[in-house]
Amino acid sequence: MGLENLFLGFQVAVTPFNLLIAVVGILLGTIIGVLPGLGGANGVAILLPLTFTMPPTSAIILLTCIYWGALFGGAITSVLFNIPGEPWSVATTFDGYPMAKDGQSGQALTAAFTSSFVGAFFSIVLITLFAPLLAEVALKFGPPEFFAIQLLTFSSFVGLGGGNPLKSLATILIGFILSTVGLDIVTGQLRLTFGFTDLMKGFDFIIAVIGLFGIGEILLSVEEGLRFQGAKTDMNMRVVLDTWKILPRYYRTFVRSSIIGFWMGFKPGGATPASFMSYAFAKRFSKNPERFGRGELEGVVAPETAAHAAGVAAMLPMITLGIPGSPTAAVMLGGLIIWGLQPGPMLFVDNPDFVWGLIASMYTGNVIGVVIVLAFVPFFAAILRIPFAILTPLIVVICAIGSYAVHNSMIDIWYMVIFGVIGYVFKKLDYPLAPLVLALVLGDMAENALRQSLIMSQGSLAIFLTRPISGVITAVAIFFFLMPLLTPWWRKLRGLPRSKAASAQS
Amino acid sequence: MRVADLVTASLLMLLSAIVMYDALLLGAGWSGDGPQSGFFPFWLAALLAAVSIVLFVQAWRSWSKQPFVTREQSVLVLKVLWPLVGFVLLTDPPGPWSGLGLYVAGAVYLGFYMRWVGRHDWRTVVALATVVPVITFLIFETWFLVPMPKGPIEAWFGY
Numbered sequence: 110m111g112l113e114n115l116f117l118g119f120q121v122a123v124t125p126f127n128l129l130i131a132v133v134g135i136l137l138g139t140i141i142g143v144l145p146g147l148g149g150a151n152g153v154a155i156l157l158p159l160t161f162t163m164p165p166t167s168a169i170i171l172l173t174c175i176y177w178g179a180l181f182g183g184a185i186t187s188v189l190f191n192i193p194g195e196p197w198s199v200a201t202t203f204d205g206y207p208m209a210k211d212g213q214s215g216q217a218l219t220a221a222f223t224s225s226f227v228g229a230f231f232s233i234v235l236i237t238l239f240a241p242l243l244a245e246v247a248l249k250f251g252p253p254e255f256f257a258i259q260l261l262t263f264s265s266f267v268g269l270g271g272g273n274p275l276k277s278l279a280t281i282l283i284g285f286i287l288s289t290v291g292l293d294i295v296t297g298q299l300r301l302t303f304g305f306t307d308l309m310k311g312f313d314f315i316i317a318v319i320g321l322f323g324i325g326e327i328l329l330s331v332e333e334g335l336r337f338q339g340a341k342t343d344m345n346m347r348v349v350l351d352t353w354k355i356l357p358r359y360y361r362t363f364v365r366s367s368i369i370g371f372w373m374g375f376k377p378g379g380a381t382p383a384s385f386m387s388y389a390f391a392k393r394f395s396k397n398p399e400r401f402g403r404g405e406l407e408g409v410v411a412p413e414t415a416a417h418a419a420g421v422a423a424m425l426p427m428i429t430l431g432i433p434g435s436p437t438a439a440v441m442l443g444g445l446i447i448w449g450l451q452p453g454p455m456l457f458v459d460n461p462d463f464v465w466g467l468i469a470s471m472y473t474g475n476v477i478g479v480v481i482v483l484a485f486v487p488f489f490a491a492i493l494r495i496p497f498a499i500l501t502p503l504i505v506v507i508c509a510i511g512s513y514a515v516h517n518s519m520i521d522i523w524y525m526v527i528f529g530v531i532g533y534v535f536k537k538l539d540y541p542l543a544p545l546v547l548a549l550v551l552g553d554m555a556e557n558a559l560r561q562s563l564i565m566s567q568g569s570l571a572i573f574l575t576r577p578i579s580g581v582i583t584a585v586a587i588f589f590f591l592m593p594l595l596t597p598w599w600r601k602l603r604g605l606p607r608s609k610a611a612s613a614q615s
Numbered sequence: 616m617r618v619a620d621l622v623t624a625s626l627l628m629l630l631s632a633i634v635m636y637d638a639l640l641l642g643a644g645w646s647g648d649g650p651q652s653g654f655f656p657f658w659l660a661a662l663l664a665a666v667s668i669v670l671f672v673q674a675w676r677s678w679s680k681q682p683f684v685t686r687e688q689s690v691l692v693l694k695v696l697w698p699l700v701g702f703v704l705l706t707d708p709p710g711p712w713s714g715l716g717l718y719v720a721g722a723v724y725l726g727f728y729m730r731w732v733g734r735h736d737w738r739t740v741v742a743l744a745t746v747v748p749v750i751t752f753l754i755f756e757t758w759f760l761v762p763m764p765k766g767p768i769e770a771w772f773g774y
Contacts, residue, residue, distance in 0.1 A: 282663040498733020506721040
């Protein structure tokens with residue numbers, strides 16, 4: 110059944126209009142990925158209002174293509190400017206920037222784009238195969254199972270996110286608390302409004318994304334004194350073809366990194382650890398590990414393959430379970446609701462043309478993407494040479510437009526400013542922002558799942574452990590939550606040196 | 616850094632106290648047909664209170680000489696922040712006054728920032744501050760039909 114469905118999907122994705130949408134999305138996305146302060150998540154959030162009037166399938170194609178473009182754009186800034194646009198591009202700078210300084214930027218960029226494409230393609234094939242199966246399983250899920258999956262989602266931020274696990278936990282809780290502000294749809298009571306009518310609508314996570322990631326990021330990059338001194342690009346067809354001749358040599362790295370990326374990626378917050386892990390593995394298995402960090406091509410291939418495999422894999426839980434694996438997927442989930450679709454396993458039953466059009470567009474989008482970025486690198490790199498005093502107010506105005514457009518309300522622009530300041534402070538103090546956004550998105554769903562489960566069990570929390578599926582998932586979630594406590598103890602037992610809790614550093 | 620960490624942890628404690636208070640007013644227990652409205656927020660806030668107390672203790676024990684921001688950094692950040700607030704106020708101030716609308720305020724903001732921080736020459740400033748809002752206007756208002764706050768100047772053109 111898989112192939113016919115995919116064929117149906119291609120019929121949706123390969124119409125002239127949807128292909129045009131894909132090209133526009135990739136171009137916009139790459140620009141967004143290159144610009145400081147505009148990453149995948151808030152780029153998608155800002156442009157979300159533009160899709161309100163589009164048919165849902167074209168809308169999701171536009172947004173996903175912006176996402177792919179942003180992923181590609183991150184590689185450009187990492188290699189040429191040593192500025193990782195996204196946390197998962199950090200590992201790409203280790204070898205990408207030294208290569209660029211050596212005058213091999215063309216090679217590094219070709220390798221980065223090609224690896225991204227390979228990683229993404231690997232994940233898309235797996236999504237095509239597994240998404241229908243997972244959706245079928247998920248159709249049997251009840252509220253306790255969904256709540257258990259939510260627990261698992263957030264436990265992986267605490268257990269695998271790196272950094273201070275308590276700070277991750279704190280931002281998760283803040284996100285959930287913010288999601289409860291406003292009208293409680295079950296009882297009809299107002300919560301945490303203290304008589305202010307403006308608070309009745311609650312906080313929209315799209316505004317939070319634009320503020321936290323957009324304005325917050327701008328404040329941070331201003332503080333660092335913004336000097337974009339980039340290496341020159343020497344992209345031409347010859348360099349691309351020459352690099353493609355070398356790349357098959359690294360087939361082991363491609364396979365290993367793709368698997369790491371997919372495996373880490375469908376859990377939330379997975380892309381960044383996946384890229385570091387894949388880099389560390391490539392270094393360990395390499396014949397000449399001493400060249401890593403000084404401009405080794407394999408050091409670009411490994412993290413880029415894994416990061417993109419993970420970035421694409423983050424879409425799997427979103428389309429099958431209705432639980433986004435990354436802030437960007439969360440914004441898309443918000444889009445689904447606005448377009449009148451119910452995210453979750455029922456999508457495969459009710460809207461097969463939408464789901465399969467989306468999956469097919471992942472193939473077309475990534476093919477278009479790799480061609481466009483390879484062809485237009487100098488153009489995208491030139492964007493970062495626009496003077497900072499023009500870029501900053503421009504990005505701020507675009508963020509304000511995006512915030513206002515969501516509900517046509519002025520208060521949202523003020524929320525954006527406040528979230529911007531919070532984002533700046535939190536980022537400086539190492540409070541992770543992605544869990545906050547995801548909690549804000551999933552808050553209502555989590556609370557409803559918890560309520561219904563507790564009604565089923567008449568108030569007993571044991572329901573999450575006694576049902577077989579939710580029991581297993583809850584147990585894994587509890588294990589992840591406790592991991593920061595267990596790791597030091599485990600290391601001591603094995604006589605290993607003490608280290609900071611399972612962190613993402615290689 | 617230490618002071619900033621301590622202040623943040625304290626603010627989180629305050630937040631959880633406020634949330635718990637509100638949740639208790641609504642009822643955080645069990646009613647006849649399920650958990651009450653305050654149930655979920657109350658336990659979230661209780662957990663947040665516990666976490667922020669531990670974070671406070673962690674910050675208290677740690678020592679870092681690195682300041683949260685240096686003076687030069689804070690000047691740079693404020694140079695972005697207060698024109699931003701000015702731009703939002705100019706667009707549509709709260710209260711009965713009407714603003715200039717987003718496009719005109721955006722033009723003023725863009726021009727001001729380019730001239731003041733970037734010291735670009737007046738020709739570039741005026742050119743960009745006119746062209747950029749016009750293009751955004753065309754994209755959002757006419758092409759995608761997404762309305763933005765508008766002021767007297769747009770009204771003068773008939774929008």
